Amino acid sequence: MDKSRLCIHTITTRPWSIEQAMDKYAEAGIGGITVWRQSLEGRDPEKIGEQLRSRNLSIVSLCRGGFFPALVAADREKAIEENRAAIREAAALGAPMVVLVCGATPGQSLEESRKQIADGIAAVLPTAEDYKIKLAIEPLHPMYAGDRSAVNTMASANDICQKIHHPLVGIAVDVYHVWWDPNLAEQIGIAADRSRLFAFHVCDWLVPTKDFLNDRGLMGEGCIDIPGIRRMVDATGFNGFHEVEIFSDRWWATDQDEFLARIQTAYREHC
Ligand code: ZN
Secondary structure, three states, X not given: OOOOXXXXXHHHHOXXXXXXXXXXXXXXXXXXXXXXXHHHOOOOHHHHHHHHHHOOXXXXXXXXXXXXXXXXXXXXXXXXXXXXXXXXXXXXXXXXXEEEEOEOOOOOOHHHHHHHHHHHHHHHHHHHHXXXXXXXXXXXXXXXXXXXXXXXXXXXXHHHHHHHOOOXXXXXXXXXXXXXXXXXXXXXXXXXXXXXXXXXXXXXXXXXXXXXOOXXXXXXXXXXXXXXXXXXXXXXXXOXXXXXXXXXXXXHOOOHHXXXXXXXXXXXXXX
């Protein structure tokens, strides 16, 4: 099986340290890794970057920045600083991109939050330019509109990108968040036409879903037409990684070697 375009997010195998994860992914012949910031805690990102490259793992992105909206200006400024730190961390690691979970704040309208998101991204752009780091807006499923993201559709992400209009600002498409969207193919096409299709994340939607955050399924366990969405993405000429990003209390409680094997089988059969 060709695993050169398979990438795994470190959070997918959360029980493993990044040192364990990099060894296991490399042994399995997996092509890429997306690093979650918490897995770098207490470590030198430059050194981790070297270790990843020496194992022939492509560093696909750093997760995550964002969370720009806030009720008061001081908190928005704090978020901007944190995003600049994430960009510097990505540069040290050697990751070309930071994925943004854009944020939403109860107590203000989604429209206001979206404006603050666009303003926040614009504010960190000079830092992104300095380090040549891409910023990928990840639209989140509407169930997260309350407090995690005011950007809930590809159309909304495309709008914000169009407002900012910068080659370093694009979109991460995650099947978990957008699979239900009747305009998905069209909006993926629009993003790609504008050279803004930056990343493609896969997992599955379980029926029933027991937890808003940590009950994602392995590909094939749920109801998302992953091959169908992949065809939409492929049709645009996208040649990036297929990133497996699964938050799952259920899978985290299992043997992670077994889980990694299951991920590879699921990738072959259901992506
Ligand atoms: Zn994602």
